Amino acid sequence: MSRKDKVFDSTDPVIRAFEFNENVAHVFDDMAERSIPHYKDVQEMVTTLALTFYQEGSRIYDLGCSTGTTIALLLEGLKEHGLEDYFIRGIDNSAPMCREAQDKLLKLEYDRKRVVIEEADIMDESIENASVVIMNYTLQFIDPFHREELIRKIYKGLNHNGILLVSDKTLQSHTDISRIFVDNYYNMKRRNGYSELEIARKREALENVLIPYPISEEEELFRLCGFEAVDLFYTWYNFSSFICLKKG
Numbered sequence: 001m002s003r004k005d006k007v008f009d010s011t012d013p014v015i016r017a018f019e020f021n022e023n024v025a026h027v028f029d030d031m032a033e034r035s036i037p038h039y040k041d042v043q044e045m046v047t048t049l050a051l052t053f054y055q056e057g058s059r060i061y062d063l064g065c066s067t068g069t070t071i072a073l074l075l076e077g078l079k080e081h082g083l084e085d086y087f088i089r090g091i092d093n094s095a096p097m098c099r100e101a102q103d104k105l106l107k108l109e110y111d112r113k114r115v116v117i118e119e120a121d122i123m124d125e126s127i128e129n130a131s132v133v134i135m136n137y138t139l140q141f142i143d144p145f146h147r148e149e150l151i152r153k154i155y156k157g158l159n160h161n162g163i164l165l166v167s168d169k170t171l172q173s174h175t176d177i178s179r180i181f182v183d184n185y186y187n188m189k190r191r192n193g194y195s196e197l198e199i200a201r202k203r204e205a206l207e208n209v210l211i212p213y214p215i216s217e218e219e220e221l222f223r224l225c226g227f228e229a230v231d232l233f234y235t236w237y238n239f240s241s242f243i244c245l246k247k248g
Contacts, residue, residue, distance in 0.1 A: 005031040008201040018205040020066075025096035028067050034192040035202075036137065037185070037236040045234055046134060046165050047073040049243060053163045054078075055131035057085045063122045063154075064138030065090030068101030071117075075110045090117045091125055123150060127157025133164045139218075140168045140210050151225040155246060164227065164244040171214040172238065181237035215240055 005027040018024075024031065033039050047070065050060060062070050071090050078086055092098050098119045105115060118125075123146060127133060133154050142150060154164055172178040189199055213221070215232070219242065222230045227244035234241035 003027055003030055005034060006198075007031070008198040008205065009195065010201070011197070015201055015204045017207075018202070018209045020092075020094035020097050022096045025067065025094060025100045028097065028100065029069065032066075032069075034194065035189060037188055037239050038234075042167055042234055042241055043070060043073055043136070045241070046070060046136065046167070047077050049163065049165060049233065050074060050132045050134060051077045051081060053132055053161065053245075054083070054086070055159060055161070056083055058087075058131035058159055058162075059129050060086065060088045060132045060134070061127060061130055062088065062090040062134045062136075064135055064141070065092045065101055065117065066094075066097050066136075068104045068117065070134055070136055071101065071115065072104055072108060075105075075108055075115070079110070084111075086114055088115045090115070091120050091122050092117075093119065093121050095119050127154050130154075130158050131162045133158060133162070135164070135166045137167055137169070139166055140212055144211055144213075147221060148225060151221060155226040158246045160246065160248070162246045164222070164246075165241070166218075166222075166244070167234070167239070167241040168218065169210065169212045169238055170218060170240040171212050173214060173216065178238065184237050185239075212238070218242065 003026065007023055007027060051074070054060065060074060065071060068090060071088055074088060090101060092101070098117050101117045105117070139147060158164065172181055186199055218240070219230050222242065222244045226246070226248060228247040229245035231243050232240055233243050
């Protein structure tokens with residue numbers, strides 16, 4: 001079967017709410033690279049920052065680990081740095097995504113006892129002895145009423161000098177600017193081979209499923225939950241990545 005993303009290349013009059021089902025999981029890597037600006041670059045930046053702040057003997061959590069791309073990069077980095085005392089826990093509520101992640105990691109050489117991919121709701125899972133928590137394009141899918149609860153739990157579970165890395169689609173300070181940024185984003189998708197039909201159908205499928213925050217509101221959430229330092233390490237029109245440092 002092709003791994004090319006054609007999920008929304010359909011004239012079916014019924015457009016269902018977006019979900020990370022078998023069809024999406026099968027083509028997710030292609031979908032991410034063509035739909036998320038500078039996806040590979042952001043992944044490499046996340047990996048570099050994670051390895052910089054990682055404390056040997058602590059845990060790395062990838063919340064919403066999808067197909068395990070970030071974990072695979074982390075394993076390569078840990079090996080290059082000669083770090084052996086680690087534990088990585090990838091959590092995703094999509095069984096198909098977890099299967100894709102497990103298949104991807106099977107191709108790598110690493111201590112199987114040190115990495116766990118778990119199908120679970122991140123709202124129900126504990127965070128303990130963590131020096132790095134990663135949420136790549138995950139927070140935007142969490143119900144806004146539960147985001148503060150999640151971030152507070154993460155902050156509590158992080159060690160001193162631990163970090164939270166978050167990448168999300170974001171809104172801008174004014175609707176006119178947001179509209180222009182979104183227009184540029186859709187132009188990027190056109191350049192990457194998506195048709196007008198695919199762009200329109202996916203936009204409708206994501207309505208009320210992916211709920212972005214303004215950059216200022218997202219930063220305020222992190223500070224409200226205790227993070228003493230919050231900074232952007234990447235931004236491209238309506239996509240932003242944050243590093244949040246715990247000093248307390």
